[in-house]
Amino acid sequence: MPERPEVVNQVSTVGLDVVEKPLGAWNTIYANGAVRKTALLILLAAAWEGYARWLGNSLLFPTFFSTVAALFSAIGSGELPRAAGFTIKLLLKGYVAGVVLAALFTAFATYTRLGADLLEILTGMFNPLPSIALLPLALIWFGLGDGSVIFVLIHAVLWVVALNTFAGFRAISPTLRMVGRNYGLSNLGYTTRILIPGAFPSILTGLKVGWAFAWRTLIAAELVFGVSSGSGGLGWYIFEHKNQLLIPQVFAGLLTVILFGLFVENLIFKVIENRTVRRWGMQS
Amino acid sequence: MSPLLSVEGVTLRYRTSESLVTATYRVSFNVCVADRFVILGPSGCGKSTILKAVGGFIRPVEGEIRLKGRAVEGPGPDRVFVFQEFDQLLPWKTVQENIVFALTASGKLRGPEAKDRAMHVIRKVNLADFAAAYPHTLSGGMKQRAAIARAMAMEPEILLMDEPFAALDALTRSRMQEELLQLWEETKFTVLFVTHSISEAVRLGSRILVLSTRPGQVRAEVNSSGADHADASGKKLSARLNDLLFEEQRA
Numbered sequence: 001m002p003e004r005p006e007v008v009n010q011v012s013t014v015g016l017d018v019v020e021k022p023l024g025a026w027n028t029i030y031a032n033g034a035v036r037k038t039a040l041l042i043l044l045a046a047a048w049e050g051y052a053r054w055l056g057n058s059l060l061f062p063t064f065f066s067t068v069a070a071l072f073s074a075i076g077s078g079e080l081p082r083a084a085g086f087t088i089k090l091l092l093k094g095y096v097a098g099v100v101l102a103a104l105f106t107a108f109a110t111y112t113r114l115g116a117d118l119l120e121i122l123t124g125m126f127n128p129l130p131s132i133a134l135l136p137l138a139l140i141w142f143g144l145g146d147g148s149v150i151f152v153l154i155h156a157v158l159w160v161v162a163l164n165t166f167a168g169f170r171a172i173s174p175t176l177r178m179v180g181r182n183y184g185l186s187n188l189g190y191t192t193r194i195l196i197p198g199a200f201p202s203i204l205t206g207l208k209v210g211w212a213f214a215w216r217t218l219i220a221a222e223l224v225f226g227v228s229s230g231s232g233g234l235g236w237y238i239f240e241h242k243n244q245l246l247i248p249q250v251f252a253g254l255l256t257v258i259l260f261g262l263f264v265e266n267l268i269f270k271v272i273e274n275r276t277v278r279r280w281g282m283q284s
Numbered sequence: 285m286s287p288l289l290s291v292e293g294v295t296l297r298y299r300t301s302e303s304l305v306t307a308t309y310r311v312s313f314n315v316c317v318a319d320r321f322v323i324l325g326p327s328g329c330g331k332s333t334i335l336k337a338v339g340g341f342i343r344p345v346e347g348e349i350r351l352k353g354r355a356v357e358g359p360g361p362d363r364v365f366v367f368q369e370f371d372q373l374l375p376w377k378t379v380q381e382n383i384v385f386a387l388t389a390s391g392k393l394r395g396p397e398a399k400d401r402a403m404h405v406i407r408k409v410n411l412a413d414f415a416a417a418y419p420h421t422l423s424g425g426m427k428q429r430a431a432i433a434r435a436m437a438m439e440p441e442i443l444l445m446d447e448p449f450a451a452l453d454a455l456t457r458s459r460m461q462e463e464l465l466q467l468w469e470e471t472k473f474t475v476l477f478v479t480h481s482i483s484e485a486v487r488l489g490s491r492i493l494v495l496s497t498r499p500g501q502v503r504a505e506v507n508s509s510g511a512d513h514a515d516a517s518g519k520k521l522s523a524r525l526n527d528l529l530f531e532e533q534r535a
Binding site for chain 1: 339341358359360361363364365367369371372374375376385386389390391418419420421438
C-alpha cells in the first residue's frame with residue numbers, strides 16, 4: 001500500500017464575491033402575504049360581478065358594485081354603523097364575560113382534581129349543544145333583552161375557551177413546569193408566568209373559535225328574534241331588508257359581517273399571533 | 285468540615301401506570317463546598333431520580349436529604365437545576381429575559397440590577413451577541429449555555445446538572461465541558477452532575493459516585509484529578525470505573 005502524504009490547505013475568504021443575490025421584483029411582491037390575499041380578493045369580487053351581470057337578476061343576486069353602493073349609502077345614512085355598533089357592543093359584552101368565566105373555570109380545574117372532573121363533564125355536556133337552541137329558554141328566564149342574548153353568547157364562548165385552555169395547560173412540558181417550581185413561583189405566579197404563556201397557542205385557538213361561535217350565534221339570534229331591546233343589530237338589518245326585498249342591502253349587511261370577521265381575524269388575532277407564539281417559535 | 289449536602293440512606297420509589305419502581309436503595313453520600321460531584325451510572329440506575337429528589341421534586345420514601353443541615357422539603361431557588369432537555373428555556377422570553385425571570389421570580393434581584401447580573405453571566409458563557417435572541421433561534425449548545433448562565437446567575441448553594449451535555453454533538457460537548465471547568469475555576473461553585481459517560485465523569489468530576497443498576501446502590505466513591513491518571517496498580521481511572529460499572533454483569 002503506497003504511503004499517502006497528509007494535505008493541509010490554507011482557506012481564505014479574501015477575493016471571493018458576495019455569495020448572495022437579491023431576489024427579483026416579482027419574487028419580492030409574491031412573497032408578501034397581504035399582496036397575495038388582496039389579489040385573491042379582487043379575483044373573487046370580479047367573479048361575483050361577472051356572474052351577477054350574466055345572471056341579470058338583482059333580486060336573486062345583485063352585482064358587486066350595487067352591493068358596494070348599497071353598503072356606502074347605508075354607512076352614509078348611519079343606519080348600518082348603528083346596527084353594527086349595536087351588535088358589536090353586545091358581542092363584546094358576551095365574549096368578555098364568557099372568557100372571564102372560562103378563566104375562572106380553568107383555574108379551578110387546574111388546582112383541584114374535582115374541578116378538572118367538573119370541567120370535563122360540563123364541556124362534554126354543553127360544548128356540542130348549539131347555543132341558539134338555548135335562546136327560547138333564555139328568553140323565558142331573562143326576558144326580551146340584552147340579558148338573554150348575553151346568556152347564549154356566554155354559552156357559545158365559555159366551553160370552547162375553557163376546553164382549549166385546559167388542554168393547553170396539560171400539554172406544557174414537564175421540564176418547563178419544573179423550571180417554574182425551581183425558581184420558587186407561587187401558584188398565581190406559576191399560572192401567569194408559566195402556564196398561560198406556555199399554553200398560549202391553544203388559548204389563542206380557543207379565543208378564535210370562541211369569537212367565531214359568538215359571532216354566528218349573535219347574528220342567528222338577531223335574525224330569529226330581531227329587535228330585542230328597541231334597536232336592531234346587523235342580523236335584524238339583514239332580516240328587515242329581505243322582507244322589503246332590498247336585496248343589495250341584504251348583501252351589504254352580509255358583507256359587513258364578513259368584513260368585520262376578516263378584520264378581527266387578519267388584524268387583531270394575526271397581530272397577537274405574530275407578537276407572541278410566532279415570535280417565540282411555538283408556531284411556525 | 286461538615287458537608288454542604290448530605291444524602292443519607294435515601295430510597296426513592298415512583299409509580300408508573302403498571303407498577304411501583306424502586307429507583308434507588310439506601311443511597312448515601314456527602315457533597316462538600318466547591319465539589320464537582322459526579323454521579324455516574326448506567327441508564328436506569330436512578331441517578332436522575334436522586335437529582336430530582338435533591339431538587340425537591342420527589343420525596344424519598346426512606347432516608348433524608350439535608351442541605352446545610354436543613355431537610356429538603358420542596359423545590360427552591362437555592363438548588364438550581366440545569367436539565368438535559370433543550371426546552372428548559374421559556375420560549376416566550378429572550379435569553380436575557382429568561383435569566384431576569386429567574387432572578388425576579390425567586391425574588392433575588394429586581395429591575396436594573398437583575399438585568400445587569402443577567403448580562404454579566406451571559407458574557408461569562410460567551411452569549412453576549414445573543415442576549416436578545418429567542419431560544420428557538422439558538423443552537424442546542426447555545427441553549428444549554430443560556431440555561432447554565434441562568435442557573436449561575438442565581439448563585440445557588442448547589443447547581444444540579446442532569447446530563448446537560450448528553451444531547452449535544454461530540455465536538456460541542458467537549459467544548460462545553462472545557463467551558464464548564466473554566467467557569468468553575470473562576471467562581472468555584474458547588475455542582476452535582478449526573479452523567480452516564482465515563483470520560484465525562486473523569487474529566488469534570490473531582491469526586492465520582494458510582495451507582496449499580498436498578499435499584500441504584502452505591503458501588504464506589506472515588507477521587508478524580510481530571511486527567512485520568514493511573515493509580516498505584518497501574519490502572520487508569522477510566523478503566524477502574526469501567527470495571528466497577530460492568531463487572532457485576534460479567535460475573
